[in-house]
Structure formats: C-alpha cells, structure tokens
Amino acid sequence: MSDNKDVSLESLGEFGLIDHLTSQIEIKNESTLKGIGDDAAVLDYKGKQTVVTTDLLLQGIHFDLVYTPLKHLGYKAVMVNLSDVYAMNAIPKQITVSLGLSSKVTLPFVEQLYEGIQLACDKHHVDLIGGDTTTSLTGLTISVTAIGEAGSEDIVYRSGAKPNDLICVTGDLGGAYMGLQVLEREKRVHEGNLKVQPDLSGYDYILERQLKPEARRDLIEFLKEIGVKPTAMIDISDGLSSEILHICKQSNTGCRIYENKIPIDHVTSLMAEEINMNPTIAALNGGEDYELLFTISMADYEKFSKETDLKIYTIGHITEESKGKILVSNSDQEIALQAQGWNMGSHH
Amino acid sequence: MSDNKDVSLESLGEFGLIDHLTSQIEIKNESTLKGIGDDAAVLDYKGKQTVVTTDLLLQGIHFDLVYTPLKHLGYKAVMVNLSDVYAMNAIPKQITVSLGLSSKVTLPFVEQLYEGIQLACDKHHVDLIGGDTTTSLTGLTISVTAIGEAGSEDIVYRSGAKPNDLICVTGDLGGAYMGLQVLEREKRVHEGNLKVQPDLSGYDYILERQLKPEARRDLIEFLKEIGVKPTAMIDISDGLSSEILHICKQSNTGCRIYENKIPIDHVTSLMAEEINMNPTIAALNGGEDYELLFTISMADYEKFSKETDLKIYTIGHITEESKGKILVSNSDQEIALQAQGWNMGSHH
Structure with a gap:
C-alpha cells in the first residue's frame, strides 16, 4: 500500500476512497448480511x-499525531469500542468507522489508519460494515460504533454487584498513563524544551499500553470456559476509581479495595518514581488501561483456580452502601475514593 | 430548560451532563432492552x-452555526441517518449520538441541540440509546448512528433495479440547495459584503428544506400499505444525479430520466431564477433533499393509483447498461448524467 504517495484524496473522490480502502474486506460473521456499499x-x-x-476520538484531545503512529491510532480507536462490548460480557461482531479528514492528508495517511483498523478487526474477528468519510477543517476526527451479541442470559450490567461480592481486575493498571508521560516528555525534548535527551529504551511495555491497548476478549472467553457470569462488569477507560464508583452507584453498594492488591507493573512503578508520582494515583485516575473490572459472588471464587495465562487479581470486595467507597492504603488508612476532576473526554 | 445559563459544563462533568440531558428519555421500542447508562x-x-x-457532521463543513438554529441542527443530524434507514425499506428504532463540544459552549447550547435530537426521535418513534460526549478543540462535531429493523424479505438494496423498471422520486428536489443559497446570501449581508438587504419572506419553504428536512417514513408506510417492494432504493443526500448513478452502478443498468418530469417547487425555481441558475442543476447536484429515489417493476405501477397525500413522481425508467445513463432535456437533447465534482462530505 505504499505506491500511492502522489494520489490526492480529491482525485479519488469519497466513493473512490471508500472503494479503495474497503476492497479487501471479507465478511467474517454469519450475522453480517451486508456490509459497506448501501x-x-x-x-x-x-x-x-x-x-x-x-466513541468519538478528536485530535488534540484523545491523541497527538506528533507521537502517535497512525496504524496504532486506528487500532486503538477500534479497541476502545470493543472493550465496551466485552464489558457487557458480549462478543463484538461489527463496527462502523466515520472519519473526518483534513483536505491536506494523503492517501498513505488514510491507508495507515485503515491498516490499524483492519488489524484490530482481524484480530477480534469483527466486520467493518460501514461508515462515513468527510472533509474536516480542523484535524482528524474518528468515530467508531461497535455492535456485539450475547445470549440474553449472559449480558452483564454495571448494576448487579451485591455486598460480599469480590472485586477483580485483569492485567495491570496505570501503565497507559505512564506511557503517555514518557511520550509527552519525548515531545518536549523534540520541541527543545528539555536539555537532556531521555532514553526511550526500557519503556516499551508502558508505551505499548498507551499506544496499542488490547481489549480483553480473553477474559470473556475464560469466564465462559469456567462457567462464571460476573455480577457486574465495566472496562477501565477513566481509571479504577471512576469505574468502581460507577459500579457502586448503579448497584447501590459501597466497596472496599486494598492499595497493596492493585496490580501495577514494575515499569509503571519505575516511570512513576522518575517523575515523583505515586503509581497508585496512576492506577486510580490515569485511565486508558482498557482492562476489565468485575465483581463475582463468593460462590464462584474457586472456579478461578483453573489454570490460565490471563492475570486476574482480587483487589477488594463490595460492601453495603452505608459503608462508603473505601481505599485501604498501604499504611492501613481508609481513604474515600473520588472520581477524578472532569477533563471532559480527555483521559490524560 | 432555560434557567441554566450560568451552569458551566465543567461543573456538571461529563456524567452529570449526560444524566441531565437524558433524564427524561423514555424507551419507545420493545427491541430496546437497555439504553444509556452502561x-x-x-x-x-x-x-x-x-x-x-x-453519519459524521462537522462544523464549517456540514453546517454553519451563523445561520443554523441549534434545535434544527440536532433535528437534521438525526434525520440524515433515519433517511438512510428508510432507504433500506426498514424502520429506524434506535440511535446513538456522540458530541464533540468546545469547552466554551454553555448548557443551554447543548440543551437546544438535544431538544432537536429528542424531537426527531419522538416524531419517528426512535430510542436514543447511547453516545459519547467529549471536549473538542475545534468546534462542534456530531456523529449519529442509527439502527433499524425489517423483515428479511423486505430489505431493499441499491442493486436490484432491472431494465424497464420505472424510476420514482418523492417530494420535490433542489429546494434544500436553494435554501442554502438564501442563507449564504443573508450571511454575506450581515457581514456587510452586500449593499442591499434581501427580503427573507417568501422563502420559508426552501429554508425549511435546508434547515429542517424530514426523512420519508411516510413512503415506507405507504409502500407497505399498497404491498409494493421497490426493486432498488436510495435516499437523495448528494443530488439526484449522484444517486441514480449509484443505483445504475450497483444494478449494472443504464437509465433514462426526463428533465420535464423532475419535481421542482416554484419557490425553488424562483430563487434559482434570482441567482441565474438552472433549477434542474440544483435538483441534479444540489443534494440534502432527503427524498427517496426508488425503482419499481412495471407490474407494480397500478398499485400507486391508491389515494395518498404523499407526492410520488415517475421521472424515467431503467435501461440496459449499454444504453448509458441519460438525461433527456426539455429541448429533447440527450445528456450523459455525471456525478458532481467531489466536495468531500460537503453537500453544498
């Protein structure tokens, strides 16, 4: 897809562009009767x-093209949506993608974006079924809608958590936020605002957490395998604190989570130390980890003993609403959990 | 909803804003199990x-806030999508709406936009089931996704037209484009670029065509009533010429349409005359009329004799592909139909 450097989008036309980008799409799901073209x-x-x-992603708010490879951006735009589908205990089947493109962008620019979109679709067996492509006067706009399916008994809402349920989380938290800090520092260097060139090597893990997050299809498959339906579930896009508060609010419960149980990767801790930040803050408020947070009844706990490569951590339990939403710190202090200040749409 | 002039969006927070805007939403369709909130x-x-x-609508490309009332804009953003659902011979049931909002906008601004969105939903019995609200650095962004349903035998694609099928269109064409010309002229007056103040009265019809288009649910209901399934159908968003070419391309046919059969309102003709434009050009290339263009087999023609308030015009017929895509002009000349130059996403 690299001999197109001189092809202008205007010479292709909207329909030509869509034909070009979607010509190799093969339909993957039986439930997709007709994709793009009507x-x-x-x-x-x-x-x-x-x-x-x-989800709607806007340049300058959700991504910075200075340090975001276009292929990664396309991939992430899809993952963010698939993550929401998995958080319903459903399997994504189709997406639509709408793009607002500056008239200055070239065909390879859009192709790279689409390569990432396609890769995400292929990996998660999802059909790209439609969208809209339009000129933007003001930078890149990406709007993705995902559609998934589930048996009617299987859907998990945020509202089903009960006192004594265990609170679990997949993977590790705070990494995406710390990856962003590395990238922002790198950007300042390139803008000449920092004297010393920092070394990017060693940060691969958290850079990938920021640039190429992976929606947790594996948890949904594992839950099916062991026969567990969570009582409540949500994906972690805005930080652990905001998400657990959503579950408590909609389930009319309190919660008690333990700082020393929150999974944090050592690269995350390392970077946090470098910039004098408490890594727990990154996990609670950083966002963009796209891990799944879920609650299970005590009775299901032993089913999780089945061997899996998937990392699942129990970080606390649900309580009566009157007990409040509590974080027990490493020094055994009880701290009321708070949603971070609103940074509308910005997870940074 | 008018005591909120001093409420800043930041004090509400994203979730507060969504709660505020969606608190009065009642679910209208049985197929909607769960709307906003998970x-x-x-x-x-x-x-x-x-x-x-x-569809993705961007400020400066698809709308100009100088002359577009926000309520109308919300209404139109929904209609554009419902129109695509009707063009499949399906009935819209749900929409999602994502908004990118400048941090400077006020609560009444968003409320007016939502009033229009709600009005469109109410009128077409559609549930607003979700969305995303985010800060925009660069003006207003609106992304709407519509979902509809149809019996599996009822869906009409663009690809089913056959030689000798009649080509029909609802309503009248070119009005939305001429309404836009009135508004653009008015804007230039306010900017002081024109000496004489034009009179807006008398233009109501074409202003409404531009600002408050109505998706043609009535045609879909009428077709059901008389037991006709079109062989192909498309909605007119980019102009008659572009749409008939889509049908011909996907059906592998030609077409023959007659200039003197194209329905054009007298207010459209009046404005066209004022600006020295051929109204047929507005109908062919103007776009944004959101009427439905469809083909029917000759055998179904007599069913259309049933009385209806709906205006349906036969403007030509489908031919073999080798016969080309022809417009027969008022002076009996044969002109090859062409898609208008690409103005990516701009229907103006």
Missing part, C-alpha cells in the same frame, strides 16, 4: 441480544 | 434483520 449495513441476529457502543 | 446499549431483535448507518 445506505445501511444489514445484520441478522436470530434470538440473540445485540449490544451497541460508540 | 458500557453499551442492549437490543433484542427476534428473527428480524437489523440495519445500521452512521
């Missing part, structure tokens, strides 16, 4: 329930 | 097919 896509779900989620 | 909405279609369509 007024709307056509889906067919026989008796299954359908979930729908959407 | 990671994704949940739908249930028992054996029906689902259609999905999406």
